[in-house]
Amino acid sequence: MSFADFKSKRQSKSSKSYVSALSGPVASVPTQSSPQASTSAVRNDTVMDTDGLYPQLPSLLEIRKTVHSGRGLWTRQHVKYGSVILSIDAHVVVLSNQHLDSHCSSCAKAASTSPSMRCSGCGTLRYCNSGCQKADWSLHKHECKALKRWAETAPSAALGVPNDAVRCLGRILWQMKSNGLNSGWSKEIQTMQSHKVSLQHSASVETHTHLAHSVVRYLGLTAPSDLEEYGILSTGDLVNMISRFITNAIALTSPSLTPIGAIVSPLAALTNHSCLPNAIVVFPRGGKTKMKESVMDVIALRDIAAGEEVLMTYVDTTLPKAQRQQVLTETYNFTCQCPLCKQSATVVDPREAVLCPKSCGGICPLPTEDNQVSRCSACKAAISDPDAVIDAARVGQEALDKATHLQSSDADKAKHLTTNIIPILVSAGLPPSSHPLLALLKLHQSLLLASFSDQISQNLLDESIRAAAKHVAGLSAILDPGHPVRGVALAELGKLLAVDEPSPSPSSSSRQTASFPPSGPTRLKLAYETLLKGREELLIGFGRENEGGEVGREVRENIVALEKELGVWTTGIRNALEDGAVRRSGKT
Numbered sequence: 001m002s003f004a005d006f007k008s009k010r011q012s013k014s015s016k017s018y019v020s021a022l023s024g025p026v027a028s029v030p031t032q033s034s035p036q037a038s039t040s041a042v043r044n045d046t047v048m049d050t051d052g053l054y055p056q057l058p059s060l061l062e063i064r065k066t067v068h069s070g071r072g073l074w075t076r077q078h079v080k081y082g083s084v085i086l087s088i089d090a091h092v093v094v095l096s097n098q099h100l101d102s103h104c105s106s107c108a109k110a111a112s113t114s115p116s117m118r119c120s121g122c123g124t125l126r127y128c129n130s131g132c133q134k135a136d137w138s139l140h141k142h143e144c145k146a147l148k149r150w151a152e153t154a155p156s157a158a159l160g161v162p163n164d165a166v167r168c169l170g171r172i173l174w175q176m177k178s179n180g181l182n183s184g185w186s187k188e189i190q191t192m193q194s195h196k197v198s199l200q201h202s203a204s205v206e207t208h209t210h211l212a213h214s215v216v217r218y219l220g221l222t223a224p225s226d227l228e229e230y231g232i233l234s235t236g237d238l239v240n241m242i243s244r245f246i247t248n249a250i251a252l253t254s255p256s257l258t259p260i261g262a263i264v265s266p267l268a269a270l271t272n273h274s275c276l277p278n279a280i281v282v283f284p285r286g287g288k289t290k291m292k293e294s295v296m297d298v299i300a301l302r303d304i305a306a307g308e309e310v311l312m313t314y315v316d317t318t319l320p321k322a323q324r325q326q327v328l329t330e331t332y333n334f335t336c337q338c339p340l341c342k343q344s345a346t347v348v349d350p351r352e353a354v355l356c357p358k359s360c361g362g363i364c365p366l367p368t369e370d371n372q373v374s375r376c377s378a379c380k381a382a383i384s385d386p387d388a389v390i391d392a393a394r395v396g397q398e399a400l401d402k403a404t405h406l407q408s409s410d411a412d413k414a415k416h417l418t419t420n421i422i423p424i425l426v427s428a429g430l431p432p433s434s435h436p437l438l439a440l441l442k443l444h445q446s447l448l449l450a451s452f453s454d455q456i457s458q459n460l461l462d463e464s465i466r467a468a469a470k471h472v473a474g475l476s477a478i479l480d481p482g483h484p485v486r487g488v489a490l491a492e493l494g495k496l497l498a499v500d501e502p503s504p505s506p507s508s509s510s511r512q513t514a515s516f517p518p519s520g521p522t523r524l525k526l527a528y529e530t531l532l533k534g535r536e537e538l539l540i541g542f543g544r545e546n547e548g549g550e551v552g553r554e555v556r557e558n559i560v561a562l563e564k565e566l567g568v569w570t571t572g573i574r575n576a577l578e579d580g581a582v583r584r585s586g587k588t
């Protein structure tokens with residue numbers, strides 16, 4: 001697994017009627033700052049002097065240190081939801097191996113929007129044009145030699161390029177050497193949090209050791225003293241640097257939130273974690289200043305009061321508590337105390353829930369081996385066969401792991417798995433917000449989309465829409481309105497609903513077995529409403545001043561096109577009705 005995948009897995013997101021879940025009014029965005037976010041109800045924090053570091057720190061923010069979570073970013077004034085709190089160019093950016101061919105290694109733009117040229121030296125990195133290549137050369141000149149050396153000694157072609165973590169550490173070390181170890185740039189890197197001291201008790205010792213060996217090989221070092229020019233005087237220093245990277249690297253995502261690599265930004269990395277974050281890191285792309293994918297923004301997901309801590313998430317918040325906690329302990333070395341993790345056991349978390357067996361609209365906690373008794377939180381009806389639910393969830397997790405593994409090597413097999421397992425979880429009573437159903441729906445949707453060809457069938461399109469709608473319904477039960485993951489999911493659903501129907505006959509087989517999705521003008525109207533809702537959420541999640549990022553701007557164009565199309569439909573229907581009325585009255 002690449003480091004980008006590793007990180008994105010950690011980040012990175014009920015209604016029985018999906019139609020009604022989507023066609024209601026746009027959920028209002030909470031405008032009150034959340035009391036959960038502040039960890040300084042009693043001031044136990046110290047405002048820190050930046051010592052000339054972090055020149056990009058805006059006056060809106062200050063760095064404070066607490067006993068509980070070390071340094072963090074705090075607001076000095078009220079911040080409105082959807083505002084850009086911080087906009088920065090990362091210190092170091094690398095693409096994950098599977099994106100090296102499809103994206104520019106300088107600006108990280110996808111090759112589909114720009115023809116790319118390959119570096120003739122290493123034959124590994126691609127660029128949009130010579131401008132991008134020149135901009136990257138000061139770092140790539142070291143990397144180019146290292147990549148060639150690595151490929152020459154690799155045991156197989158498949159291992160001919162080191163993973164993104166090794167390449168990112170290489171870039172950090174070359175840049176530190178070139179900028180000088182006493183430069184602000186290098187000091188910011190050196191002061192990033194490391195967990196070297198607690199490593200010996202941690203499950204990630206192996207990852208650190210493996211990375212250390214790989215970095216030494218990548219840099220072409222022959223003696224420990226060779227590391228001194230990088231400011232690394234001992235093995236301990238090297239482990240420290242690796243721990244800093246693992247603790248602070250952030251997944252680089254495309255404008256539609258697909259993980260494509262890793263970045264290191266010491267300033268953004270000062271943000272501490274909550275599983276109920278009030279902020280998020282996005283790479284919105286666009287505008288005059290954000291043409292590089294690697295320009296990152298930290299966006300306020302809800303109003304943040306003056307003097308409140310800015311908190312983002314380090315894990316995928318669609319995961320159940322135990323899985324989130326495991327990652328936070330193993331990778332970040334702390335136990336999360338956020339309100340979601342400390343939620344009373346009497347509150348049912350939609351991530352770990354089963355629908356009420358009496359269909360009263362309530363949910364029951366997902367039964368476990370240790371706690372098989374599960375009752376609906378609303379009507380108290382008990383689940384009659386908890387073992388069946390436990391089994392379904394277990395089989396679902398196994399299928400998810402297998403399908404995720406297979407998706408790039410054998411997409412058909414992966415799709416077969418998701419197609420078969422999803423109905424089992426649904427019939428066991430899992431709502432779309434529940435793990436692993438939500439993750440399976442997302443994967444199923446992407447596998448269906450990947451199988452679209454020029455000749456798309458009505459059934460395939462309708463099945464994709466149903467998967468996308470269930471995915472949106474699941475996310476909506478978990479994530480706050482305005483979360484960019486929700487915005488992107490709504491945009492995808494709206495786009496699918498707006499696709500021309502290949503055979504829109506109301507008597508087609510899919511129509512008889514399911515009332516969703518509708519056909520004709522009703523479908524277009526639903527597409528329009530979904531896109532409007534998506535745009536509203538994207539404007540928050542990617543920042544209002546970014547116009548909702550690249551996806552938000554695309555959605556706006558789709559909305560304009562649909563308005564025209566719906567206008568034609570409305571006129572056509574009105575004309576048809578008027579014609580009928582004229583005929584009935586005997587006029588010609």
Ligand SMILES: C[S@@+](CC[C@H](N)C(=O)[O-])C[C@H]1O[C@@H](n2cnc3c(N)ncnc32)[C@H](O)[C@@H]1O
Binds near residue numbers: 069332333335
């Ligand atoms: C990316 S760094 C954040 C900045 C860090 N606090 C510092 O002083 O540089 C991640 C580390 O901060 C600490 N941290 C972040 N969020 C935390 C939380 N909610 N509770 C406790 N520690 C936290 C953990 O040590 C974690 O490994």
